[in-house]
Amino acid sequence: MTPLVAVAHGSRDPRSARMVAAAVAAIRDRRPDLDVRLCFLDLNAPSVEQVLDAIAVEGHESAVVVPLLLGSAFHARVDLPAILDRVRVRHPELTVVQSDVLGGDVRLLGAVRDRVVQSGFSTSDSTLGVAFAAVGSSDEHANALTRSLGESFAVETDWMVETCFATAAEPGVGGAIERLRATGAERVVVAPWFLAPGLLTDRLGHAAEVVAPDTVFAAPIGPHHALVDLVLERFAGSAPLVAPNITLSA
Template sequence: MTPPLIAVAHGSRDPRSARVVTAAVAAIRAHRPGLDVRLCFLDLTAPSVDQVVDAVAAEGHSAAVVVPLLLGSAFHARVDLPGILAAARRRHPQLTLTQSDVLGHDHRLVGAVRDRVVATGVGVDDGAAGVVLAAVGSSDARANERTRDLASVLAAGTHWAGATACFATAAEPSVAGAVSHLRSRGVERIVIAPWFLAPGRLTDRLGRAALDAAPDAILADTIGAHRHVAHVAIDRYDAASTAARRARLSA
């Protein structure tokens, strides 16, 4: 029996977030027809991880692959979710739960952000445009540095006047600082490109701050149900499934 894919999203009080994540998971199903794909959330939104894992176990599955729909490997991926899964393994010793890598800083997802920028009407050949890659921010300085590096990846192959990262929390620069940096380089058009899977309170906060700093700023959509999300999620599922199968054979 092919293991189900349990897609785990962050969760939000904002109903837009669940709608967008649900659409992204529908795209995963469409990309791999016949695969049992189930969505759950770490917090604030139902169903919970526990509820979905319990349902998978009750249906008699012997294995499942848990794919975190997260863009960074921080607390939720390294501490929170592993703790939830450890408790689930104790409840269901007959069920093998394998956690895959996060979606992470995959260049295909950066390409998805580039597509969102282009969808605003700012072409890749627009030499007067500058792009701010807006991320949540982390207490891990190395994680923030990796996010900063993505700005140059985002701009690769374009003629934009510049690209830089900013953070909503825990790190600098702020969106206002990033906008000021681009203005100092002569950038005329500012695009805010969210490094977020789905909209919510943080993306709204970033948008308001961007418009305060640059009233003519253009706000791109979140990554959402872009086809690359499905491609990366299935790749993470396949890699984790293969690793789990090899581990069983070598045991």
Template sequence: MSTPLVLVAHGSRDPRSARAMAAAAAAVRGARPDLDVRLCFLDLSAPSVDQVVDAVAAEGHSSAVVVPLLLGSAFHARVDLPALLAAGRARNPGLDLVQADVLGDDERLVAAVRDRVRATGVTLDDAEIGVVLAAVGSSCAAANARTANIAPRLLAGTAWSGAETCFATTAPSLPQTVFRLRAGGARRIVVAPWFLAPGLLTDRLKLQATEHAPDALFADAIGAHPLLAEVALDRYRGGLELLSDTRIELSA
């Protein structure tokens, strides 16, 4: 019996988010049809982490690797999910749960965003293109600085004029970022969400783009891109290694 892969998404009141994460989970299953892949959510969407963890235990599994479908290692990954998994272990003492790394800013996800930009119809050699990488934003300045460093990586292999980061919940805003890109020579703007799924915040960003850059193109969220599946499966393999190391330590 293989070790199940439990994908944990954020959850949202917007049903588009759950659909996008279900499609991402389906992409993972498609890449590894031999693997038991399950999807759950931290909040607002079903099934919950508790429900899936308890189902894994009830079906007789002795372990599972939990992969957070999160782009950053913030409160949800460091506090919320570990607490839920600790409670799951307490309810199911025979179940070994290992939390793998978040998806993070893996270069493959940057490439996936680049693909989403290209899907709007722009070409890699178009020097008039300026890209706004639109992210959630954090109250932590260091976290925002790390996210801001992703935008220049989008330019790899392109002739695009520039790439800058904006945030939905803090500065710099989308209008400010568009202004900087145009000052730097961009004639056409593409807004690229650094989001796994569409939702209320991407809608807010799209509205801002409509108001302040009406000629801008708006790319899709990362969603069920094949490269997301690759990263999730790499995190799963890393979790399996942690699981193996833990068992060796316990038997020593």
């Protein structure tokens, strides 16, 4: 059987690894027949190379690497492929395929909406302002893509939505909250476009409190069924030898 290797970014914050591990546990629960392994690009163990080395030693002929990343930036386009190339040199008998990142799939936007609703709000609440908060980049094209995600995020709601960034780009979350208040938002929620909590989500929360102490901070995506669906889809699309019996939730 071809293992699914889920690759997370890694963080110094232990909450991040715990939530990623919970997401991977949800994948295993959905597909108990599948060999699912978790590893990290940096700051946490095991590393990508450690996991793939073990897979090769166990005699597997192939592995599919699914990056648990929301954007196709340096880690997905440069860092991870370089790691996989080193593994291929050491283990030429092991076929290693990298799937696409999770990206801006509409189901993940739905997961973020669910997290806002789970914070106690209705999608029909036209008085609610939502700061759709992402990492931010020095690449303006990447930021433009994030802003388009923020617009898509708002489509199925009556919310007022402003996209903001934790780093490297404007507006920050404080500026987004001020804009939302200026346009009539009576309450504000920060909706993190993050898979797991960590230093950057804490930064967003602290900045929001400075501007509006009553701001609510929704949970990250975490082990949402949409994430499970998408990871299994990425795996199936990259592993032609995998039996096509994956059950996706409605």
